[in-house]
């Protein structure tokens with residue numbers, strides 16, 4: 001699914017985010033920036049050890065924050081490490097919104113034209129996929145309506161169900 005917002009587009013894709021050739025892919029990171037399982041594990045395996053080494057130099061960030069490293073051996077030149085909330089810790093919705101917004105701002109700050117997001121916090125962190133879709137998509141739509149130079153924002157969903165939820169939510173939000 002593909003929609004236009006001003007001069008930009010939002011694409012929904014079912015697949016593996018590590019295969020994206022966008023300028024940056026977003027990692028569903030933790031505040032310590034230690035790359036374990038899920039998206040982070042896949043990025044570490046395909047991108048090589050330099051990504052974790054750069055994370056170690058940065059040292060960490062707040063929940064809702066985002067930092068940028070090289071993409072190592074990935075097709076993407078950069079990895080933006082966005083820290084989503086862990087379900088149950090409190091203020092999850094705001095934190096997920098901030099993780100999305102700070103990633104988009106960081107992409108613009110580095111003059112990146114394309115970025116790919118996973119469904120942040122919906123794996124190991126246990127956040128519901130329908131709320132994730134609503135927050136990440138509405139935050140992105142609002143951001144692209146403002147002054148952004150990003151041309152495409154891809155949401156890469158790992159399962160057919162997650163893809164369907166994002167598709168229905170995006171359709172609903174644009175009504």
Ligand code: ADP
Pocket residue numbers: 015016017018028029037038039040042084118119120121122123124125126127156157158159162
């Ligand atoms: P978190 O700790 O923020 O929950 P995870 O990496 O555990 O992050 O999961 C976030 C989402 O990414 C989940 O929906 C998971 O199914 C999905 N996912 C896992 N691996 C990949 C991948 N290679 N590409 C895209 N999405 C992935």
